[in-house]
Amino acid sequence: MTETLPQQYTTDLPAAWTPAEVEQGMYQRWVDNGYFTADASSDKPPFCIVLPPPNVTGSLHMGHALNHTVMDALTRRRRMQGYEALWLPGMDHAGIATQNVVERQLAGEGLSRHDLGRERFVERVWEWKAEYGGKILDQMRRLGDGIDWGRERFTMDPGLSRAVQTIFKKLFDDGLAYRAERITNWCPRCLTALSDIEVEHSEDEGELVSIRYGDGEASIVVATTRAETMLGDTAIAVHPEDERYRHLVGTEVELPLTGRRIPVVADEHVDPSFGTGAVKVTPAHDPNDFEIGQRHSLPSLTVMDERGVITANGPFQGLDRFEARPAVVAALRELGRIVAEKRPYLHSVGHCSRCDTVVEPRLSLQWFVKVAPLAQAAGDAVRDGRTTIHPPELAKRYFDWVDNLHDWCISRQLWWGHRIPIWYGPDGEVVCVGPDEQPPTGEGWHQDEDVLDTWFSSGLWPFSTLGWPDRTADLARFYPTSVLSTGYDILFFWVARMMMMGLYAMDGVPPFEHVYLHGLIRDASGKKMSKSRGNVIDPLAWLDAYGADAARFTLARGANPGSDMALAEEWAAGSRNFCTKLWNASRFALLNGATTARPVPAREQLTDADRWILDRAEQLVSEVDELFERFEFAKLCEALYHFTWDEYCDWYLELAKVQIAEGGERAEATRTVLGHVLDTVLRLLHPVIPFVTEQLWTALTGGETVVLAQWPTSTGVPTDTVAARRIESVQKLVTEVRRFRSDQGLKPGQRVAARLSGVDGADIAGHLGAVRSLARLTEPEDSFTASASLEVALAGGLVLVELDTSGTIDVVAERRRLAKDLSAAEKELAQCDGKLNNPAFVDKAPAQVVDKIKVRREAAVADIARITARLDALPEG
RNA sequence: GGACGCAUAGCUCAGCGGGAGAGCAUCCGCCUUACAAGCGGAGGGUCGCAGGUUCGAACCCUGCUGCGUCCA
Numbered sequence: 001m002t003e004t005l006p007q008q009y010t011t012d013l014p015a016a017w018t019p020a021e022v023e024q025g026m027y028q029r030w031v032d033n034g035y036f037t038a039d040a041s042s043d044k045p046p047f048c049i050v051l052p053p054p055n056v057t058g059s060l061h062m063g064h065a066l067n068h069t070v071m072d073a074l075t076r077r078r079r080m081q082g083y084e085a086l087w088l089p090g091m092d093h094a095g096i097a098t099q100n101v102v103e104r105q106l107a108g109e110g111l112s113r114h115d116l117g118r119e120r121f122v123e124r125v126w127e128w129k130a131e132y133g134g135k136i137l138d139q140m141r142r143l144g145d146g147i148d149w150g151r152e153r154f155t156m157d158p159g160l161s162r163a164v165q166t167i168f169k170k171l172f173d174d175g176l177a178y179r180a181e182r183i184t185n186w187c188p189r190c191l192t193a194l195s196d197i198e199v200e201h202s203e204d205e206g207e208l209v210s211i212r213y214g215d216g217e218a219s220i221v222v223a224t225t226r227a228e229t230m231l232g233d234t235a236i237a238v239h240p241e242d243e244r245y246r247h248l249v250g251t252e253v254e255l256p257l258t259g260r261r262i263p264v265v266a267d268e269h270v271d272p273s274f275g276t277g278a279v280k281v282t283p284a285h286d287p288n289d290f291e292i293g294q295r296h297s298l299p300s301l302t303v304m305d306e307r308g309v310i311t312a313n314g315p316f317q318g319l320d321r322f323e324a325r326p327a328v329v330a331a332l333r334e335l336g337r338i339v340a341e342k343r344p345y346l347h348s349v350g351h352c353s354r355c356d357t358v359v360e361p362r363l364s365l366q367w368f369v370k371v372a373p374l375a376q377a378a379g380d381a382v383r384d385g386r387t388t389i390h391p392p393e394l395a396k397r398y399f400d401w402v403d404n405l406h407d408w409c410i411s412r413q414l415w416w417g418h419r420i421p422i423w424y425g426p427d428g429e430v431v432c433v434g435p436d437e438q439p440p441t442g443e444g445w446h447q448d449e450d451v452l453d454t455w456f457s458s459g460l461w462p463f464s465t466l467g468w469p470d471r472t473a474d475l476a477r478f479y480p481t482s483v484l485s486t487g488y489d490i491l492f493f494w495v496a497r498m499m500m501m502g503l504y505a506m507d508g509v510p511p512f513e514h515v516y517l518h519g520l521i522r523d524a525s526g527k528k529m530s531k532s533r534g535n536v537i538d539p540l541a542w543l544d545a546y547g548a549d550a551a552r553f554t555l556a557r558g559a560n561p562g563s564d565m566a567l568a569e570e571w572a573a574g575s576r577n578f579c580t581k582l583w584n585a586s587r588f589a590l591l592n593g594a595t596t597a598r599p600v601p602a603r604e605q606l607t608d609a610d611r612w613i614l615d616r617a618e619q620l621v622s623e624v625d626e627l628f629e630r631f632e633f634a635k636l637c638e639a640l641y642h643f644t645w646d647e648y649c650d651w652y653l654e655l656a657k658v659q660i661a662e663g664g665e666r667a668e669a670t671r672t673v674l675g676h677v678l679d680t681v682l683r684l685l686h687p688v689i690p691f692v693t694e695q696l697w698t699a700l701t702g703g704e705t706v707v708l709a710q711w712p713t714s715t716g717v718p719t720d721t722v723a724a725r726r727i728e729s730v731q732k733l734v735t736e737v738r739r740f741r742s743d744q745g746l747k748p749g750q751r752v753a754a755r756l757s758g759v760d761g762a763d764i765a766g767h768l769g770a771v772r773s774l775a776r777l778t779e780p781e782d783s784f785t786a787s788a789s790l791e792v793a794l795a796g797g798l799v800l801v802e803l804d805t806s807g808t809i810d811v812v813a814e815r816r817r818l819a820k821d822l823s824a825a826e827k828e829l830a831q832c833d834g835k836l837n838n839p840a841f842v843d844k845a846p847a848q849v850v851d852k853i854k855v856r857r858e859a860a861v862a863d864i865a866r867i868t869a870r871l872d873a874l875p876e877g
Numbered sequence: 878g879g880a881c882g883c884a885u886a887g888c889u890c891a892g893c894g895g896g897a898g899a900g901c902a903u904c905c906g907c908c909u910u911a912c913a914a915g916c917g918g919a920g921g922g923u924c925g926c927a928g929g930u931u932c933g934a935a936c937c938c939u940g941c942u943g944c945g946u947c948c949a
Contacts, residue, residue, distance in 0.1 A: 016912095016914095201948085201949080348878095348949075393881085396880090396881080397880090397947070397948090400880075400881095400947090400948080404948090488946095488947095489946095489947095492947095520946095524888075525888080525889090526889080526944095526945090557900085558889085558890085560890075560891075562882085563883085563890085564945095565889090566888090566889050566890080567889090568889080568901085570888095570900095570901055571900080571901075573901090573914075574900065574901065574914095577914045577915085578914095579914090580912070580914050580915090581911095581912070581914080581915085583912080584912035584914095584915085585912080586911085587911050587912080588911030589911080590911095591911070592911090634890085634891080635891080638891080638899070641899095641900085642899085649912085650916095653911075657910095735917095735918090738917060738918065739917090739918065739919085741917085742905080742906070742917065742918040743918080745905095745906080746906095747906075747907070747909090748916070748918090749907070749908095750909090776909075828896080831896075832896095835895090835932085835933080838932060838933085839932085840931095840933085841932045841933070842932085843932070844931090844933090845895075845932060845933070846895085849933095852895085852896090853895085853896090
């Protein structure tokens with residue numbers, strides 16, 4: 001057979017894989033050729049992932065890199081499986097973050113947003129976006145994201161803004177969006193309300209001050225960590241059953257420093273066992289106090305402005321809240337009102353998740369979404385299995401949240417965002433304006449000043465990006481989406497809200513079939529990465545140093561469901577080594593004429609090694625498939641790594657060398673097996689490491705691209721167990737000889753004459769050439785004198801290997817080697833006897849387990865006898 | 878304060894009822910004609926502690942300790 005091998009490809013393959021030189025051009029070719037462009041009109045089954053939109057201000061961090069690797073792998077595999085695969089990109093407008101960035105820029109020019117005015121400021125933000133926004137999109141290209149760039153979306157785009165307005169109107173009309181005066185989480189720095197989950201609690205050091213209110217008989221001690229709020233107290237509350245204070249309920253006591261008299265009220269929500277059992281009530285500055293105030297019709301006295309500066313008349317007016325606190329305490333101390341002070345006092349303090357400023361509960365008029373009915377539906381969709389959460393342990397957390405949800409504060413006192421489509425009339429009219437409606441005009445009409453929470457528009461992402469509210473082809477084709485992949489840290493912020501909004505907007509159809517939640521990235525010692533710790537690893541540094549494939553493989557390989565991932569530079573280097581290994585193995589295969597141009601010959605024309613590696617590849621396909629379906633990225637990477645390195649490279653390539661050396665039909669058959677197995681591996685690896693596999697696969701097959709290659713499927717050929725057993729025997733024999741050689745200090749390259757007996761019984765007579773090649777043994781010649789020997793127990797029987805080491809052997813080393821084997825066998829025997837001598841075990845354990853132990857025992861006994869005999873035969877060392 | 882998760886080799890993690898595993902790190906020997914980003918070999922663990930269930934527990938149950946996360 002002298003047919004043409006695809007030589008043009010083999011010679012094209014450089015000696016080394018140089019990702020930096022190849023990746024960008026390769027990526028651009030993929031995009032230009034439209035491989036990632038989804039066709040809504042095809043008749044393929046749909047597969048769709050919407051990208052969790054990164055902030056327009058953001059840049060790529062490891063968490064993104066992980067999530068993108070996952071999404072890309074899922075999408076690429078489906079594409080290869082023949083799905084119409086759409087991975088839809090975009091960004092969100094990040095209200096507070098973006099406004100902050102542009103305000104900082106303005107501050108550099110000595111301006112505030114108020115100097116520009118709302119309209120000009122918003123223009124300015126758009127200008128900023130055009131110039132600096134979306135850096136992350138370019139970084140995504142470097143990662144190799146197989147994304148449909150033609151469908152890129154932005155939450156502030158006209159289409160998505162229209163979706164926001166439409167859904168707001170629907171919520172308003174259904175009575176699910178309402179305006180109310182409530183205590184909300186307020187950031188005195190960002191000057192806006194926040195939703196509950198945008199507040200992060202931490203245990204901070206503060207002070208607990210006990211203050212005596214009233215005098216003499218009518219005095220009550222209350223404790224507080226926020227002394228300055230006492231200026232706004234309008235009552236003291238005690239538990240109605242509390243005997244200590246029963247006589248005071250209904251009376252009034254003097255509020256120090258203010259001269260005001262405030263009532264003592266009885267409220268069941270007061271915990272009589274905490275502190276003195278009496279609490280001060282500041283309805284305008286505390287959510288619990290607000291509730292008490294409502295129940296007892298107490299006035300709400302606001303004593304701070306939006307920046308946290310005291311407004312109450314008196315000596316504290318104009319002080320910041322943190323200056324006012326010690327000042328108030330000092331003044332109270334002077335009056336002899338301080339009963340106790342505990343400092344430092346650890347307690348939970350809320351911080352703005354954006355800027356870390358201590359959140360100030362503030363009474364204000366805000367818009368809310370009534371979430372109860374939406375949350376119920378969102379919970380049910382998961383409960384009844386229409387949407388599956390992976391890993392399932394996280395579903396419980398999801399339920400806990402959606403089942404105990406407070407109404408969602410959606411208005412933000414910002415300028416950058418979707419302005420609330422509510423117009424107020426001169427006579428108190430409130431009109432909600434839909435997307436195709438004209439807002440009312442005329443004297444006294446004005447639009448609500450606030451914008452909507454960014455998460456409100458993000459919540460619409462799975463359908464707004466597909467064209468909703470229009471009934472587009474994309475929407476019909478790709479909704480509900482297949483998988484939503486994101487970190488579990490935004491399960492509530494985003495996933496739960498998309499579930500609520502999707503079910504609400506799309507007639508009860510949930511937005512995803514599967515929700516995959518990956519873990520968080522940590523440093524090598526398991527600590528959270530943060531700028532302050534200085535342990536952040538920049539993914540771009542990895543892309544530069546090791547290539548995109550290595551970075552991706554590292555992340556995918558660490559992605560065990562439900563657990564966080566520790567990362568270190570060595571991990572990436574290891575992945576780079578794997579890519580190099582794959583490269584070199586492919587180069588070897590190609591240099592030796594590996595090909596997919598011919599089909600693999602019929603089984604009976606193949607060797608045990610061929611059949612074994614083909615069967616293993618077959619098993620690998622099913623294993624990888626199953627692991628993909630279960631989102632087990634770490635395990636599927638491990639399986640691919642192990643097969644490629646430990647089986648294909650370490651054994652089959654070595655065995656193939658022997659077969660190719662035979663020449664003729666054997667060599668030709670080997671070339672097709674080499675080629676087909678490599679082809680399978682490259683296709684299986686492509687979703688995770690797209691670049692190197694593309695170059696190798698096109699070189700191997702001459703095909704246009706592996707991006708569109710067909711995903712491997714099982715052929716259904718049954719495993720050849722005889723071939724597998726023989727190869728395992730060869731592996732064991734070779735390994736034992738190598739071990740002997742190493743123990744005896746024989747150089748790896750040194751060829752040693754050897755005589756093998758018992759190979760027929762062990763059923764490996766056909767593999768002597770391979771054994772000799774892999775163990776570096778040569779045929780015994782006439783002068784052969786066995787100076788050393790070892791026995792290897794194989795599945796079929798014992799093999800004796802006699803070696804001519806042309807000299808003496810290291811008796812001490814050999815004795816040590818045998819002693820070790822003996823000790824292992826004795827331990828095995830003891831273990832087996834321990835079980836078999838236990839009547840309860842023999843009686844109750846399943847027969848197959850008992851039989852297995854018996855077989856193991858027999859083997860151990862035989863080993864002991866054999867090794868003991870050899871030790872006895874050994875000369876004194 | 879409530880809930881959950883995790884404790885397995887030096888490090889990071891698999892395994893979750895019947896012979897303790899991987900990657901990295903370590904030690905020894907090698908530039909053996911694809912690969913020193915490599916090859917061959919080796920060492921290393923009372924599977925957090927204490928009970929219990931079971932013929933049998935790293936694995937199931939209870940308690941404890943330590944660490945972490947989420948919610949208040």
